[in-house]
Amino acid sequence: MEASRPTARPVGRGVKVREAVHAATLAELVEKGYAALTVEGVAQRAGVHKTTVYRRWKDRESLLVDALAEHMAVDVPVPDTGTVEDDLRALARSLVQSYTSPTGRAVLAAMFTGAARLPEIAAAGGHVFRDRLTRAEPVVTRAVERGELPVGTDPAELLKTLAAPIYLSLLVTGDPVDEATADQAARVALAASLAGAFVPPDVAGPAPG
């Protein structure tokens, strides 16, 4: 009796299905949007039956969360050009680029303008944002070390200011977003930073007198 491995003989089929359904989910998201996305539609596009989807994912929302998480699991490179100005511009431009593709827009919409009711999706969106922000912080700390920015500059606040107008245009105003938008955001963030707007005012004064 070699009762051996209790799990998984035909496991090869699973990954194919998984990938096909993921791709189909994102595609349907682009075409139909979150509200009009049906499990049956996803299944048909993936060349898979509805029950197969439900066997692998608990419900529609789990499917969305999974597909979005997988799509977001690409790490954006953190620029290191030597000057804050170029670094901030590069950051803003890469942010713009990642959300101006059809898929990027659909993912953004699903995360922040479609499924915010679902705690998991909203949390995933916030998590992605914070994660990218954290990884970009060296851009600021390096600039402080180089003496380009005031000592005590709060990296998170600066980077939020950098990203905020881009998200505003994408989610609220619907203004077109392009490189000029990114460059302007970088310009504003840099100017405010140089003026010390990201240095907490009431900490122990760095040079009181």
Next chain:
Amino acid sequence: MEASRPTARPVGRGVKVREAVHAATLAELVEKGYAALTVEGVAQRAGVHKTTVYRRWKDRESLLVDALAEHMAVDVPVPDTGTVEDDLRALARSLVQSYTSPTGRAVLAAMFTGAARLPEIAAAGGHVFRDRLTRAEPVVTRAVERGELPVGTDPAELLKTLAAPIYLSLLVTGDPVDEATADQAARVALAASLAGAFVPPDVAGPAPG
């Protein structure tokens, strides 16, 4: 023959129903959110039958659009304290206040994170934002006239920078939003403005030589 008025004898009932349904819609929005809002639930809360709602509004989305539009039809006062700094702070604080109430949050969520698929709702959201922004522009133009801000400062850009971090916290990061958030936004916008970050760089120079 006094065939006279062809329209509206018992019109008094209509307005009551309309108001009750509007209130119920917003209340349900606060409790359940956009996705889980059902027409039947709204009707029951309004003490009205489902068919009555469907006679007055085309479908669920029209009901939402109407309720949101009516709720947004309150004009926020534009501050005029005498200094840009206080004006910007007041603007940011009133923005924070209007979205930190339960109803405010629900309306915001419905506009920008729930119904963005519906062109009418998305357009309404953008319209409300632009409208408020336009009406707040005098704050900037007056400051320029007083010599507090550089000549050529773009009011819209400055005000978008003022509002952007607040919307970012509300819609993306989920960070708590309070007066400190508002004051920080005002601080950043002012600093960037004083540095000339909202003066278009390549227009005919204001003082070339």
Next chain:
DNA sequence: GGATATCGCAACTCGAAGTTGCGATAGATT
């Protein structure tokens, strides 16, 4: 080539959207 996990399929329940016809009610007019 055989064992078995996975998939396809059909048929089902359930809940909410939206519709229809008729009878009841409440408001404006005289």
Next chain:
DNA sequence: AATCTATCGCAACTTCGAGTTGCGATATCC
């Protein structure tokens, strides 16, 4: 106050998508 009529309540209906179940077909791993 009586009446006319628009509006509302009610019940029954269709449609559609979410999610479930049991069984037979198939692909994968050994």
